[in-house]
Amino acid sequence: MGQRKFAVTPGFGVGGTVFSPKQLAAIGGMADRVVNVEMTGFKQLYVTAEEERLAEVQEELRAAGLQIHPAGFVTKSLIACQFCRGAEEAGLDVARALDLAIAGIAVPSPLRIGYAGCALGTSEPLLKDIAVVKMKDSYDLYVGGEPKGIKAELAKLLLTGLQAEQLIPAVTRLIAQFQEHGKRKESYRRFVQRFTLEKLREAAEDAAGDISSQAMQA
Incomplete structure (x- = not known):
């Protein structure tokens, strides 16, 4: 079974890039469905999930107000x-x-x-x-x-x-x-x-x- 890594960010407002308690709770509540959560130097989190759960995981994170971006050789969030x-x-x-x-x-x-x-x-x-x-x-x-x-x-x-x-x-x-x-x-x-x-x-x-x-x- 393959795995996929993607980037997660809340965007930003006055005060900079801030993950809300609801957003952190949404990520933490996926402990049984994600393989790994990694802090990056780009003010993003990298989340790794199994391919078969990818769409489900990303949909829940978007519902919590998080932006989803590809990981790897791409332009990072501002x-x-x-x-x-x-x-x-x-x-x-x-x-x-x-x-x-x-x-x-x-x-x-x-x-x-x-x-x-x-x-x-x-x-x-x-x-x-x-x-x-x-x-x-x-x-x-x-x-x-x-x-x-x-x-x-x-x-x-x-x-x-x-x-x-x-x-x-x-x-x-x-x-x-x-x-x-x-x-x-x-x-x-x-x-x-x-x-x-x-x-x-x-x-x-x-x-x-x-x-x-x-x-x-x-």
Whole structure:
């Protein structure tokens, strides 16, 4: 009998990623139906279940308000800050929309995307593969952070001054570039170094510019 691993997250609100007692109880109540529950560094839980119980287990978890995403070589759920400056000022609605747009996309190696609602960067966005930092009324976009090893490195600024409507197209274009040009098991930092910041900037600017042009014509 085969087994399947998948990711579980509650999403986030003001206060960050918070599992409610009801959600934890739902997971704990499945002790006889799941093989393993693993904490990850992506603010997700990995749940392993038998193939024949998979649909049943996932349906119950969704009923408890949890999001289900694939595990493995995919973009992870958005790793966000605590939104301590408040939902509107920290851009909670934009972060939620970005999370829905990016989570679970197949990529050459796991992709971590970070979000900070202000320049304090309490979610450590510059240590993520792709990072978004809200700066008053606009957003800065960074790429290529690496938190591990003796060659740890901060992400580099790619674009600055993006408006909310430009952000998701720019980020999803970066993911698409990694899908198309990345090598199997290649880290995103190595991909950025090989593909070059200039090419990624051009692609992201093109995506953001398309949205800007459409808005002007509307």
